[in-house]
Amino acid sequence: MSSAKVFTVCNQKGGVGKTTTSLMLAFGLAKRGLKVLAIDVDAQASLTKALGCHDVDAADVYDWVIDGADARKDAGAFDLIPATKVGIEELVKEIAQDAVAPSSYFSSALSSLRQGYDAVVFDAPPSVGLPLTNALMASTSVIIPIYPEFLCADGFAEMQKTIERVQRVNKSLKVEGALLTRFDARANEHQLMTAIAEQVADAFDSKIFGTKIRTSSLIPKAQRLHCNPYSSEVRNNAAADYESFVDELLGSAN
Secondary structure, eight states: SSOOEEEEEOOOOOOOSSEEEHHHHHHHHTTTTEEEEEEETTTHHHHHHHHHHHTTTTTOOHHHHHHHOOOEEESSEEEOOOOOHHHHHHHHHEEEEEEETOOOOOHHHHTTGGOOSSSSEOOOOSSHHHHHHHHTTTTTTEEEEEOOOHHHHHHHHHHHHHHHHTTTTTTEEEEEEEEEEEEEEEEEEHHHHHHHHHHHHHHTTTTEEEEEEEEOOOOHHHTTOOOOTTGGGGOOHHHHHHHHHHHHHHHHHH
16 A cells, blocks of 8 residues: 555444454455554454453553553554443543534544554444544545345445545545455345345445455454464465455555
């Protein structure tokens, strides 16, 4: 990449592989030689926990945004600003009191770090609120993981509408596309929902990534063991699919 990209991985619907996609994207970009910073802004702190960095007594995203603390942790292949439930809750309370620019806090905090990285990945919560809007305001790119099931298109459309509202202010924000996760090419329902999602993407002038992520039980295992999900010990179809996705993304994001 010629300049730093800031990605937000988000969907207003849970259970679609959002954190897994954030994790695989951060590892995948780092594997390609990029210096990566991942930022967990979800109160569930799933990304933080998957990397084995959950520590309620350590500096977290609240300390970074509000106090200007260097909350970065070494997650092995990349750096992480972790989240805690209490930290996110207190962060939301703090910035909600700002009647002027409550969605600019992440942008301001990131300004001093951004030049030191090739890519930044925000793992956003599955709901519309200040953490998500702050992440989108600080970002250049959005990736929307979706699971090809009934009503997935509704959630995809609602997420696109939220992004469009942010784009009125953040003119540089681009939807890179929607990523189909837990995909089974043999399931007729998955094929049907993919076609419907493509129609929604066309309506919003976005796209569905050509790469589709197959189901694998080994990626959750890698998260439980806090190890690199691309390592030979947990090599699997989904990891291969994420490799292809990162290559596809880099081609479209340049």
